[in-house]
Amino acid sequence: MSDGTSIEWTDATWNPITGCQIKSPGCKRxxxxxxxxxxxxxxxxxxxxxVDTKAGPVWNGAxxxxxxxxxxxxxxxxxxxxxxxxxxxxxxxxxxxxxIDQIFAVMAASPRHIFQVxxxxxxxxxxxxxxxxGAEFLETATCPELSGIHPATLVRAAKEIxxxxxxxxxxxxxxxxxxxxKGPSLIERALEVKTRxxxxxxxxxxxxxxxxxxxxxxxxxxxxxxxxxxKPLDPAAAAAHRRLIDEMRAEEEAELTASTEAILxxxxxxxxxxxxxxxxxxxxKLPETPLExxxxxxxxxxxxxxxxxxxxxxxxxxxxxTSAEFKAQSAIHEDFGDAYLS
Numbered sequence: 001m002s003d004g005t006s007i008e009w010t011d012a013t014w015n016p017i018t019g020c021q022i023k024s025p026g027c028k029r030x031x032x033x034x035x036x037x038x039x040x041x042x043x044x045x046x047x048x049x050x051v052d053t054k055a056g057p058v059w060n061g062a063x064x065x066x067x068x069x070x071x072x073x074x075x076x077x078x079x080x081x082x083x084x085x086x087x088x089x090x091x092x093x094x095x096x097x098x099x100i101d102q103i104f105a106v107m108a109a110s111p112r113h114i115f116q117v118x119x120x121x122x123x124x125x126x127x128x129x130x131x132x133x134g135a136e137f138l139e140t141a142t143c144p145e146l147s148g149i150h151p152a153t154l155v156r157a158a159k160e161i162x163x164x165x166x167x168x169x170x171x172x173x174x175x176x177x178x179x180x181x182k183g184p185s186l187i188e189r190a191l192e193v194k195t196r197x198x199x200x201x202x203x204x205x206x207x208x209x210x211x212x213x214x215x216x217x218x219x220x221x222x223x224x225x226x227x228x229x230x231k232p233l234d235p236a237a238a239a240a241h242r243r244l245i246d247e248m249r250a251e252e253e254a255e256l257t258a259s260t261e262a263i264l265x266x267x268x269x270x271x272x273x274x275x276x277x278x279x280x281x282x283x284x285k286l287p288e289t290p291l292e293x294x295x296x297x298x299x300x301x302x303x304x305x306x307x308x309x310x311x312x313x314x315x316x317x318x319x320x321x322t323s324a325e326f327k328a329q330s331a332i333h334e335d336f337g338d339a340y341l342s
Contacts, residue, residue, distance in 0.1 A: 009155050010116055011080035016070050016103050017088045017095060019049040019063035023120045032087035033059050045069075046087075055335050063094045071106060079112040079162055081155070091121040091128065100128060105217075114158050127245065294329035295341060297321065 005013050018036065022028065037050035037057020045066050050057040073082060084090060084107075090100060107115045119125050268289065300317040303309040309317070320326055333340050 005083070007083065007086075009081075009151055010083040012076070013083045013086040014069070014072055014115075015045070015085060015087050016066050016072075016106075017063060017085050017090065017092075017099060018045050018066060019061075019094075020059045020088050020092050021061040021094070022059060023089075027059075027120075028055070030059075033057060036087065054337070061094065063088065063092060065099050070102060073106055073110045073113055073115075076110075076113070079114075079166065081114045081116060081158065084115050084117045089119050089121060090117055091119045091124040093121065093124065097128065114162060123249070127242075290325050290329060291341075293320065294326065294333070297326060298341075 005011070007013070018032075020030075020033070022030075022033075027033070033050060034057060036046040036059075037052065040046040041050070041057075045064060049060060049062050049064065051060045084103070089095075090103065107113075117125075297317060297320050300309055300313050304314065304317070
């Protein structure tokens with residue numbers, strides 16, 4: 001978490017949640033994952049969230065709720081643009097709704113800020129922000145890529161809106177000051193209120209950490225009432241609904257994966273058959289795929305160590321190990337281990 005950042009499209013980062021899991025190929029270059037497994041590996045907010053591999057640290061799927069940082073935006077008095085969960089995904093499947101509720105409550109209690117929520121799980125975000133009737137939602141958002149808007153343009157527009165809101169509030173404050181100037185002075189009013197309320201004030205010890213405030217609780221209650229003021233949500237029904245959605249999504253992904261693999265296997269077989277059909281009879285038919293040729297090379301290397309490799313096979317091996325294909329296959333084998341050969 002940082003009040004100030006080098007990220008050009010935001011002013012600060014806020015990490016009430018840390019930890020995640022790889023979702024897409026682009027996640028392999030995640031700066032947060034690398035940082036959690038290297039420089040901040042022993043920090044209490046990152047410890048135990050990654051595993052070491054030959055390719056570097058990788059998220060292990062664990063997630064952590066950093067309660068000491070939950071109310072940080074409430075303490076920032078100057079309006080700013082805040083990147084939410086810069087080292088996680090707020091809508092990662094392992095993040096409970098209760099954590100998301102608390103984070104949205106803090107955002108609702110801090111209208112002076114603009115909160116930027118990025119996710120690779122848009123389906124869960126949609127399920128969370130929309131009410132059960134599909135009509136009500138928490139707020140509106142703009143995706144620059146889908147809207148054809150440059151992110152810098154969107155940032156400038158957001159800052160202009162924030163400036164307009166600040167000007168409006170400034171005008172309201174000046175109007176209140178003029179109204180108060182016509183009556184007793186502001187200091188006299190404050191002393192009168194203080195004198196009247198002193199007998200009712202009870203000093204309380206200050207706590208080092210505040211995990212909840214009256215503003216947060218009021219925002220949570222307002223959200224629950226806004227979703228369905230007449231009928232309370234049934235936790236069991238909501239859980240069953242989420243399970244049904246997850247099962248349907250898993251079935252669709254399994255069908256798509258199976259269909260894609262079948263098409264690829266069929267095409268690879270057709271290409272291999274075409275190659276073999278056009279080879280002369282005196283040419284040795286090599287394995288059809290780069291992986292099979294790589295396996296053959298490993299087998300020949302083992303035979304060479306045992307002194308059992310024939311001269312023709314040794315000549316083939318000598319030429320193959322100098323090829324770009326062998327170097328590429330060796331690099332993949334080194335990154336993923338023997339599981340790549342299965």
